[in-house]
Amino acid sequence: MQKINSSANDPVSQADKDVSTGRESEMGIGLERTSSGRDIYDKGSSASSGIPGVIPEYHELQPISSAPGPPGSQQDDEPHRSKVRVIAIMVALSLSLFVAALDQTIMATAIPTISAELHSASGYTWIGGAYLLANAAGATIWAKLSDIWGRKPILLSAVALFFGSSIICATAVNMTMLIVGRALQGTAGGGLIQLVTITISDLFSVRHRSLYLGLLEFMWAIAGGVGPLMGGAFSQYVSWRWNYWINLPVSGTTFVLLLMFLDVHNPRTKMLEGVMAIDWFGSLSILGLTLMLLLGLNFGGETFPWNSPTVICLIIFGCAMSLLFIYSEKRLAKYPLMPMHIFNHVSNVASLTVCFSQGFVFIAGEYYLPLYFQSVQEASPMHSGLLILPIVLMEALMGVTAGVVIHRTGRYLELIYIGVVLLTVGNGLYILYNATSSLGEIIGFQIISGIGAGLLFQAPLISLQAGVSQEDTATATATLGFIRNLATSSSIVIGGVVFQNCMKTQASGLRAAGVSAAITTELTGGDAAANVMMVTKIKDAAQKLAVKEAFASSLRNMWILYTCVAAVGVVASASVMKIKLSKEHKETKTGLKKKSDPDTPGARIPQAVSA
Known part of the structure; x- marks a missing residue:
């Protein structure tokens, strides 16, 4: 691999570097060269998938060695990753996003049937709300965990949790069991949506990455389009439980493909240091304020009168938790979930x-x-x-x-x-x-x-x-x-x-x-x-x-x-x-x-x- 002169004042060296950088970008899976001569994956600054709830991040990676080749060959410009491996990884990541996105829409046409069969009208809003609420609360935590302990183990954990929670939903005997299963599903789904984009950002250069993010957009569109149709068809012609059984073969296949083919670098972080780095107070406070506010609104006028102590306390303490969350993010959290200076x-x-x-x-x-x-x-x-x-x-x-x-x-x-x-x-x-x-x-x-x-x-x-x-x-x-x-x-x-x-x-x-x-x-x-x-x-x-x-x-x-x-x-x-x-x-x-x-x-x- 061509050695790069670290002197920024050498015009010849700089020209060579510019040409090399341009060639690498065209290759798609490019390497960006640093002043020390170390090779790292090229990372984008503001690429977005355009998918609701997807949160891209960009992370420093360690050097990846590749087999030596003649000067100017493709091996000089990208890590050694076969097309078969890339295809397998993308299939797995696309399926991960698909099942997570599908479960946001598949229930829309099935909920009346489910509410009637489980004899619970109060669960109508919470079948969808539990999934989306857990999705919102858990997404940032998954991202932080993957920063600390690596993409692959955390991504596999999210897939496994989605698999298990789908079984809980499919076998639910009452609305409480179903809502618990949906909350676990939402937690896993938030991780899948988050980690898929982060993993793609790790694998590909910013220019080539846009092609794969476009694929994710397509998968999201497919899930949004077929979700209500599948939900209605299963509920009307088979059973609403198949809205959850369908997740098992998809997530199972995803788990196997990721386990076999995903080859991203995992940082070696000590367990105690990693646990201490998580913004636990911020996570718990934002979850608490959200649950208390929404429960207070949901109970008001239906389960309890609006002037009942239960409803009033839930809403008041929910607002109080928001103040605790802001204080935590500004004063306590070393790695805050939501940095307050963004709102300046x-x-x-x-x-x-x-x-x-x-x-x-x-x-x-x-x-x-x-x-x-x-x-x-x-x-x-x-x-x-x-x-x-x-x-x-x-x-x-x-x-x-x-x-x-x-x-x-x-x-x-x-x-x-x-x-x-x-x-x-x-x-x-x-x-x-x-x-x-x-x-x-x-x-x-x-x-x-x-x-x-x-x-x-x-x-x-x-x-x-x-x-x-x-x-x-x-x-x-x-x-x-x-x-x-x-x-x-x-x-x-x-x-x-x-x-x-x-x-x-x-x-x-x-x-x-x-x-x-x-x-x-x-x-x-x-x-x-x-x-x-x-x-x-x-x-x-x-x-x-x-x-x-x-x-x-x-x-x-x-x-x-x-x-x-x-x-x-x-x-x-x-x-x-x-x-x-x-x-x-x-x-x-x-x-x-x-x-x-x-x-x-x-x-x-x-x-x-x-x-």
Whole structure:
């Protein structure tokens, strides 16, 4: 391998280095040369997968030796990794992402069936909420564990946990067992989504890596598209339990492939040092505040009155835990989950606000539109899976399109403006949905909302990364991913609270329309979502129309809430600054800092540029 002159003032040496670097980038799996002559993998500064909840990080790797070859050969420029090994690794990583993404959408059309079979209406929101909440809480922990003990063992642990938790869900005999299984699944799924992107960042150069991140985007789109269809088909024609059994052969194959073919460097960190490096207090406090706030909102007006001590204490202590979390991140944590200096600049806060708004709103469409289809439109689970395809496919298509536009032009601010407006308009149009809405309205409104949501998957992330120093890119990205996951999990619970409390007010109207007391009891309050299939069994046309309008009215109030949250994103977007995206790359070192290492720099002050 050609030796590199360490003198930065030698123009000939520098020219040779530039040519070598360009050749290596074209090879895809490149090596970047340092002043010491050591070879390390090339790492990107701000590449994003465009996948919701995916958090890329970039890590220092040790030299990898390769078989010697003649000067200028490919062996000079990339580590010795056969095509078969690369294909096997990518298949395993793609399958890992697929099952984790699939379980976010496959339940949307199956939940009414599950709630009815397990005789638990209260579990309707928590089947999805438990998965997303655990996903949000666990993702950053998995990333930190992989930094400390290496990618392969932690990734295998996440796959194994996903496998085991899928068995728990598939064999659940009551709603409590199912929700526990879903929480464990969400914990593992958060790790899989996180670690797949991190591992790809370790394996490939930044230019070649984009091809594989595009593959992940495609896998996410496939999971989003087929998930509701599979969920509806299994629930209607086989059993809802197959929504979980299907994970076993996929995750089992993934485990074997990763065990046999994944060959990334594992740092040797002492167990005690690694355990002490984890931000335990921050992790526990953010989990505590989230659970207490969401439980308080979920219990309020349904399980307990809003003025009950239980609800009041949960909400108050949840808010108090947020203060403890902020204090921990600012004062106590040596390696914080969410560095507070990221929030020092208005543009960064605005980008995170847009991200929260998008995450809060887009998941509601995917989760609650099937409820509208099955209750008001009398669609079967399978049919509702087909009806949800417009928004899912548009989100996937626009997510890929936004990534291409940003990559080619460096422009992201325009995408944010268009996205927040269309997301608000699309969800505002959902308010018009009623018992007589046409198929054109159902599809058209979803397309508008889907375009807006899809444009906002990557653009806020790029804006945030451009507004922080290179050393803070990974932690800023992790913060955005956490906020997006927190938004999606809280959205499902809060939306369910609004819907259930609104349905409770419909009882008098249903009785006035002649609906029997027994059916009215089943279709109002917390029982509404679980008993949605009862709508098709009502024979009297006037009574059936009254029930449909009751569902539509309750859902309408929920869409008003989501439209207001989307409008917050419109307001926040006005404060997002336009920053020139740098093409230069500086390596980001992560892991446990030594005492001699400099302190982590804070977020840089973004400098706006003119169009």
